[in-house]
Amino acid sequence: MDWDKLRIFHAVADVGSLTHAGDKLHLSQSAVSRQVRGLEESLNTTLFHRHARGLILTEQGELLFDATSAMIKRLDAAEARIKDSEEEVFGELRVTTTTGFGSLWLAPRLPHLYDKYPDLKIDLMLEEKVLDLPMREADVAIRMKEPSQADLIRKRLMTVHMQLYASPDYVAKHGMPESVEDIGNRRLICQNPRTVQVGAGLQLVQHLLAYDVPSMLTVNNYFGVLQSVVHGLGIGVLPDYVTQDFPDLVRVLPDLRSNEVPVFLAYPEELRQSKRIQVFRDFVQDEIIAFRKAQRSSAENS
Numbered sequence: 001m002d003w004d005k006l007r008i009f010h011a012v013a014d015v016g017s018l019t020h021a022g023d024k025l026h027l028s029q030s031a032v033s034r035q036v037r038g039l040e041e042s043l044n045t046t047l048f049h050r051h052a053r054g055l056i057l058t059e060q061g062e063l064l065f066d067a068t069s070a071m072i073k074r075l076d077a078a079e080a081r082i083k084d085s086e087e088e089v090f091g092e093l094r095v096t097t098t099t100g101f102g103s104l105w106l107a108p109r110l111p112h113l114y115d116k117y118p119d120l121k122i123d124l125m126l127e128e129k130v131l132d133l134p135m136r137e138a139d140v141a142i143r144m145k146e147p148s149q150a151d152l153i154r155k156r157l158m159t160v161h162m163q164l165y166a167s168p169d170y171v172a173k174h175g176m177p178e179s180v181e182d183i184g185n186r187r188l189i190c191q192n193p194r195t196v197q198v199g200a201g202l203q204l205v206q207h208l209l210a211y212d213v214p215s216m217l218t219v220n221n222y223f224g225v226l227q228s229v230v231h232g233l234g235i236g237v238l239p240d241y242v243t244q245d246f247p248d249l250v251r252v253l254p255d256l257r258s259n260e261v262p263v264f265l266a267y268p269e270e271l272r273q274s275k276r277i278q279v280f281r282d283f284v285q286d287e288i289i290a291f292r293k294a295q296r297s298s299a300e301n302s
Contacts, residue, residue, distance in 0.1 A: 005039040010068040016054040073136035090119035093276040096138040100222030102126040105241045113283045128196040133268050140267040144198045147266045154266040157288050160239045162201040162258035165249040170232045184211045187234030189225050192218035200258040244294050
C-alpha cells in the first residue's frame with residue numbers, strides 16, 4: 001500500500017473530515033479526496049460512510065485505522081530516539097500520572113526541571129486511566145502501583161499513605177477528633193468510592209464510612225479534596241505528599257492511615273537511551289530525595 005495514501009487516510013479518519021485533514025496536511029480537499037478514493041480502489045473496499053455531518057469509518061476503515069495508528073506511534077518513537085542528542089535535551093516528553101500526584105506534587109516541582117532544560121516541552125497528561133506505554137500513548141508514567149505491562153523499565157520511587165487532614169480554622173471551630181468514632185460528628189471529604197483510585201485509599205474511606213458519617217463531600221480527585229480541606233469544609237482523606245507544600249494542614253488522628261501505596265516510574269524499554277527520559281528520571285529521583293529529607297526534618301522538629 002502507498003504510504004502517502006495511508007498517511008492521508010489516517011489524517012482524515014483522525015479528524016473525520018476531508019477539509020480539516022486537508023488543512024492539517026496543507027492539501028486541497030479535492031487532493032485529499034482523490035487519495036482516499038485511490039486507496040479504497042486499491043483495496044477494493046469502502047473505508048468511510050459519507051454523511052452530511054462528516055465521515056464515519058466502516059468496519060474495514062476501523063481495521064486500517066488501528067493499523068495506521070500503530071504505525072504512526074512506532075514512527076513517533078523512532079523519531080524521538082533519532083532526535084535525542086548526546087549533548088542537548090530538547091523536544092516533547094509526554095508524561096502521564098494521576099490527577100492528584102500530577103497537580104499536587106509533580107507540577108509544582110517542574111520549574112526545577114525547566115531551569116536546567118529550558119528547551120524541553122512537557123506534555124503532562126493527568127488522568128486515572130492507565131495509558132499504554134508500549135503503544136506510545138505516553139513516554140513515561142508515574143503510577144500508584146507497579147505496572148503490569150511487559151517491556152517496561154520500572155523503578156520504585158517512594159511510598160505514600162492516605163491520612164486525615166483538616167485546616168486550622170476547621171479544627172478551631174469544630175474541635176480535634178480524639179478517636180475514629182468522632183468522625184461521625186464531622187464532615188468527611190474524600191474521593192467518591194465509585195471513582196477510580198488506589199485500593200489503599202478506598203479501604204480507608206470505606207473504614208471511615210462505617211462510622212455513620214452524617215455529612216460528606218465527595219470529589220473525583222485529590223486536588224478537589226485538598227481545596228475543600230484548605231477552605232475549611234471538613235476533614236479530608238489525602239495522600240501524605242501534600243504536607244510539604246501545605247504545611248498549615250493539621251494532621252487528624254495521626255495513628256490512622258492507609259496501607260502503603262507504592263509509587264513507580266516506568267517507561268518503554270525502547271526509550272532506555274532517550275536523553276529526555278534520563279533527565280526526567282533523574283529530576284524526579286532528586287526531588288524525591290529532597291522531599292524525603294524535608295519529611296524527616298519536619299518529623300524530627302514536630
